[in-house]
Amino acid sequence: MRLFILLLTCAISISVTAQNDSKSLATNINDILEAWHKAAADADFDAYFNKMTTDSYFLGTDATENWNYKDFKAFSKPYFDKGKAWSFSTLERNIFVEPNASIAWFDEHLKTQMGICRGSGVLILTDDGWKIKHYVLSIAVPNENVSALTAMKKEWDSTQMKKMLLSNRY
Numbered sequence: 001m002r003l004f005i006l007l008l009t010c011a012i013s014i015s016v017t018a019q020n021d022s023k024s025l026a027t028n029i030n031d032i033l034e035a036w037h038k039a040a041a042d043a044d045f046d047a048y049f050n051k052m053t054t055d056s057y058f059l060g061t062d063a064t065e066n067w068n069y070k071d072f073k074a075f076s077k078p079y080f081d082k083g084k085a086w087s088f089s090t091l092e093r094n095i096f097v098e099p100n101a102s103i104a105w106f107d108e109h110l111k112t113q114m115g116i117c118r119g120s121g122v123l124i125l126t127d128d129g130w131k132i133k134h135y136v137l138s139i140a141v142p143n144e145n146v147s148a149l150t151a152m153k154k155e156w157d158s159t160q161m162k163k164m165l166l167s168n169r170y
Contacts, residue, residue: 026095029104029123032130034090037110041087045080049073052132053124059136061114063160088112088119101125109140116140 032051039047049069052058058072059065067075079085093108107120121135141149 025097025101025104029095029097029106029130030093032123032132033093033106033108036132037088037090040085043080043083043085045077045085048076048080048085052135053126056132057134059134061117061137061139063157063164086113088117091116104130114139 036048036051039045039051052069054069056069056072058067058069060067076085088110091109091111093106095104095106097104102125104123104125105121106123107118110117110119116139118138118140119135122133123130124133
């Protein structure tokens with residue numbers, strides 16, 4: 001019986017420690033994401049891109065915006081050089097951490113110049129700490145506006161889909 005109580009106590013202790021570690025990791029990741037968004041708002045190019053892996057991808061709101069790290073830096077540089085990149089503030093965020101704590105993913109709603117946007121991404125633990133490996137930004141469209149938006153972009157989408165099918169990367 002004593003052995004059972006000892007094992008049960010150890011299991012509960014490990015579970016609580018794991019939950020606390022997970023909360024601590026989520027807090028750390030939240031801080032990194034907040035600093036990343038702040039670096040863009042402050043037009044701090046180095047701080048912004050130092051939060052990303054050098055093999056990361058950024059998918060923007062336009063279907064043609066599928067940038068690797070190098071291309072995203074080239075696209076972004078003129079905005080940062082002008083002292084005005086973009087300013088996103090967090091409305092809400094969910095963070096999920098893999099049990100072995102080397103991969104995390106998140107989704108977030110952001111207040112932006114485009115209204116409410118949704119971001120989602122993946123972070124990996126590197127020798128330099130947590131880094132953003134993949135980020136997707138999308139404009140949140142209310143369901144009641146989807147028909148009008150779909151009609152507005154129908155021609156562009158048709159042309160773009162043909163281009164995408166011709167250059168299928170798989």
